[in-house]
Amino acid sequence: MPLLPIELHHTNPVTVTARYQRVESALAHLDHSINSNRRPDGLYHSYNLVDFGETAYSVEPLAEMLEGQVAVLGSGLLDAEDGLALLDALKRSDLYRADQQSYLLYPDRETKSFLDRNVVPEPLVRESRVIRRELSSGRTLLVEQDLHGKVHFNSAIAGSEELRAAINRAGNLDAEDASELLDIYEAVFRHRAFTGRSSSMYKYEGLGCIYWHMVSKLLLGVGELVADARSAGRDEALLEALAAHAEEIRAGLGLRKSPDRYGAIPLDPYSHTPGFAGVQQPDSWDERARDLLDVPGKEQVNWIEYFDSARNHYRAARFSGTRLESCLFIGPDKQLPPRDWLAALFQKEQLTVAERASLLSGLPPANVEDSGRTICSCFSVGEKTILKAIREQGLTTPEEIGDCLKAGTNCGSCIPDLKALLTSADSE
Ligand code: FES
Numbered sequence: 001m002p003l004l005p006i007e008l009h010h011t012n013p014v015t016v017t018a019r020y021q022r023v024e025s026a027l028a029h030l031d032h033s034i035n036s037n038r039r040p041d042g043l044y045h046s047y048n049l050v051d052f053g054e055t056a057y058s059v060e061p062l063a064e065m066l067e068g069q070v071a072v073l074g075s076g077l078l079d080a081e082d083g084l085a086l087l088d089a090l091k092r093s094d095l096y097r098a099d100q101q102s103y104l105l106y107p108d109r110e111t112k113s114f115l116d117r118n119v120v121p122e123p124l125v126r127e128s129r130v131i132r133r134e135l136s137s138g139r140t141l142l143v144e145q146d147l148h149g150k151v152h153f154n155s156a157i158a159g160s161e162e163l164r165a166a167i168n169r170a171g172n173l174d175a176e177d178a179s180e181l182l183d184i185y186e187a188v189f190r191h192r193a194f195t196g197r198s199s200s201m202y203k204y205e206g207l208g209c210i211y212w213h214m215v216s217k218l219l220l221g222v223g224e225l226v227a228d229a230r231s232a233g234r235d236e237a238l239l240e241a242l243a244a245h246a247e248e249i250r251a252g253l254g255l256r257k258s259p260d261r262y263g264a265i266p267l268d269p270y271s272h273t274p275g276f277a278g279v280q281q282p283d284s285w286d287e288r289a290r291d292l293l294d295v296p297g298k299e300q301v302n303w304i305e306y307f308d309s310a311r312n313h314y315r316a317a318r319f320s321g322t323r324l325e326s327c328l329f330i331g332p333d334k335q336l337p338p339r340d341w342l343a344a345l346f347q348k349e350q351l352t353v354a355e356r357a358s359l360l361s362g363l364p365p366a367n368v369e370d371s372g373r374t375i376c377s378c379f380s381v382g383e384k385t386i387l388k389a390i391r392e393q394g395l396t397t398p399e400e401i402g403d404c405l406k407a408g409t410n411c412g413s414c415i416p417d418l419k420a421l422l423t424s425a426d427s428e
Pocket of ligand 1: 377408409410411413
């Protein structure tokens with residue numbers, strides 16, 4: 001593929017058209033390049049190794065990965081049909097992880113164990129004049145043979161530059177020998193194909209891992225495809241098929257899942273799910289609570305906390321001075337303290353010792369009355385409290401309720417509800 005020189009001078013207006021043509025040409029090359037990377041299974045090659053020779057070049061694709069499919073979707077090259085074909089291919093591919101209803105960054109695969117990595121294959125040993133000569137010389141500067149007859153490069157050599165230096169130190173290898181040995185070294189280690197996590201790591205961003213950030217980008221790409229198809233007036237069946245993919249990807253994201261399926265409480269968990277488990281729960285909830293609730297620069301903050309590791313319960317309350325400012329309840333069930341009771345605590349200048357203890361137990365004190373759903377949010381007055389006052393004190397107007405409980409005396413938005421409660425109490 002020819003490289004296109006693009007000059008960035010802004011002084012000669014005559015060349016603007018030419019430059020525009022070059023950009024057009026570059027875009028055409030990019031489109032061609034993406035199209036030629038379409039694989040027979042409908043995915044796209046994402047990373048390729050390119051060798052430029054004197055008269056030709058060769059391209060060797062690496063294994064599939066989600067990032068490349070997302071990049072192709074985001075390039076704007078695919079129309080709705082091609083985008084749908086890619087999404088269907090993705091769902092059929094090894095990148096799909098059914099138990100999480102989502103997509104891996106790279107599919108899992110077997111990799112060589114540590115002990116199998118530095119082993120020169122027997123056919124290469126047999127064919128290599130320089131290796132056979134080194135072995136028979138008894139010198140181990142470059143290669144050595146173990147008790148089982150396997151041939152290894154000297155384990156002190158870390159990289160081709162160090163091998164080159166060792167060859168120079170050996171002093172008796174000609175250019176052809178050196179080149180042959182360096183080629184065998186690359187064939188054994190394949191350093192040029194090393195892409196870090198995608199070839200050796202299994203946990204974070206590694207093989208068989210979901211990288212939720214990339215899944216979110218995939219969802220964004222599909223969303224754009226749906227929006228473009230809709231504004232282009234494409235037919236309903238096509239739109240529905242694309243939207244079904246978008247919905248399925250969205251449903252696979254953490255906040256749509258239960259903790260037992262997702263692997264963690266789906267509240268901003270770490271952004272990777274390793275292949276052998278669900279999302280990993282944060283090691284330290286107290287740190288996570290501070291990440292979520294602390295406001296940089298705010299002083300005089302103090303925390304009270306409770307952690308039951310056996311039952312996986314964490315409760316924390318954060319105070320600014322003596323006032324309750326925020327609280328966090330984490331647990332495997334959906335049991336939360338009554339909202340009105342919590343709301344009332346936020347109104348207080350100072351909490352009693354019993355109220356603090358109740359916060360950590362996740363339950364209101366036994367003698368606290370249930371005030372019902374909040375009717376007046378300005379003063380945190382609940383439905384049951386208002387009805388009780390109407391009945392016991394014979395209240396007949398919102399003004400009288402206001403005199404008694406303050407409800408309705410600030411913004412006034414609860415007055416229609418107060419009137420409704422007066423009517424319902426009257427008809428009892
Ligand atoms: S909500 Fe009742 S006065 Fe504002």
